Amino acid sequence: MTITDLPQPNPGRARLLGTATLLVVAAGSAAGLFLVPADALQGEVQRLLYVHVPAAWLAMLSFFVVFVMSVLYLIQRDPKWDLLAVSAAEIGIVFTALALVLGSLWGKPTWGVWWTWDPRLTTTAIMLMIYVGYLVVRSFADDPEKRARWSAIIGIIGFVDVPIVYLSVLWWRTLHQPPSSPRSMAGEFVYVLLLNVAAFTLLYVYLMLRRYRLAVAERHVEELRLTRDDGRIT
Amino acid sequence: MEGQPTGTPFMVAGYLITWAVLAWYVWRLNRRSADARRALESAPATPHADEETESN
Numbered sequence: 001m002t003i004t005d006l007p008q009p010n011p012g013r014a015r016l017l018g019t020a021t022l023l024v025v026a027a028g029s030a031a032g033l034f035l036v037p038a039d040a041l042q043g044e045v046q047r048l049l050y051v052h053v054p055a056a057w058l059a060m061l062s063f064f065v066v067f068v069m070s071v072l073y074l075i076q077r078d079p080k081w082d083l084l085a086v087s088a089a090e091i092g093i094v095f096t097a098l099a100l101v102l103g104s105l106w107g108k109p110t111w112g113v114w115w116t117w118d119p120r121l122t123t124t125a126i127m128l129m130i131y132v133g134y135l136v137v138r139s140f141a142d143d144p145e146k147r148a149r150w151s152a153i154i155g156i157i158g159f160v161d162v163p164i165v166y167l168s169v170l171w172w173r174t175l176h177q178p179p180s181s182p183r184s185m186a187g188e189f190v191y192v193l194l195l196n197v198a199a200f201t202l203l204y205v206y207l208m209l210r211r212y213r214l215a216v217a218e219r220h221v222e223e224l225r226l227t228r229d230d231g232r233i234t
Numbered sequence: 235m236e237g238q239p240t241g242t243p244f245m246v247a248g249y250l251i252t253w254a255v256l257a258w259y260v261w262r263l264n265r266r267s268a269d270a271r272r273a274l275e276s277a278p279a280t281p282h283a284d285e286e287t288e289s290n
Binding site for chain 1: 241242244245247248249251252253255256259260263266267270271273274277
């Protein structure tokens with residue numbers, strides 16, 4: 001398959017999805033801010049849970065998508081898997097950074113520090129560095145096939161850290177609490193958390209559609225530039 | 235302990251940062267898409283370029 005054959009999401013549907021996503025994310029934030037009471041022990045700062053947990057979830061989902069797309073690329077050598085992988089990696093970086101910042105904002109009033117070398121925080125920071133490195137490596141390669149191959153390998157090896165991040169709170173003694181689940185939270189908190197997780201997942205679908213369209217367009221630009229440069233050489 | 239007063243500014247900052255980051259990322263996608271579209275429009279026409287770079 002050549003780049004000109006790549007499938008493109010429908011722009012009209014993406015716009016509709018964007019509007020729906022905005023409404024659902026706004027509803028989720030409003031519910032987290034105004035609908036549920038503040039936590040009895042932590043106070044108002046506990047409301048950060050409704051954005052921190054969905055951001056962390058999307059980070060892990062994104063890097064899982066990078067892993068799957070990277071495997072598919074190495075098997076099929078179809079550029080669409082590479083473009084989906086880079087789209088997911090970029091979005092994953094945004095949400096990993098967001099989860100770290102939100103965690104830090106929660107940590108200062110709760111733990112008394114902005115940052116500590118806790119296993120969950122440290123492995124998450126390493127995860128962020130791995131995928132920033134993934135994008136940096138891509139920027140070094142001029143040849144699209146070589147770039148896709150290198151980044152697919154990093155996308156597969158780098159994913160090793162993702163289950164470590166998830167399991168870090170179970171494997172080691174950490175300041176960070178174990179994964180939040182319906183069993184560890186009261187009902188009203190669970191519903192709002194699930195609403196926000198669903199809203200952010202919808203947001204993820206929207207961002208992936210937009211980012212993938214951009215990746216295809218940028219590959220067209222690159223292909224045109226390479227064709228033009230080849231013409232000059234010959 | 236209920237409703238620690240110090241928590242509110244951190245909570246408000248967290249939500250503001252979340253919305254600001256999401257808005258920035260969508261703005262950045264729009265800007266990069268517009269750049270790519272302009273680059274394709276200024277290039278010699280190809281059958282696929284036109285259909286795949288319709289506006290967002």
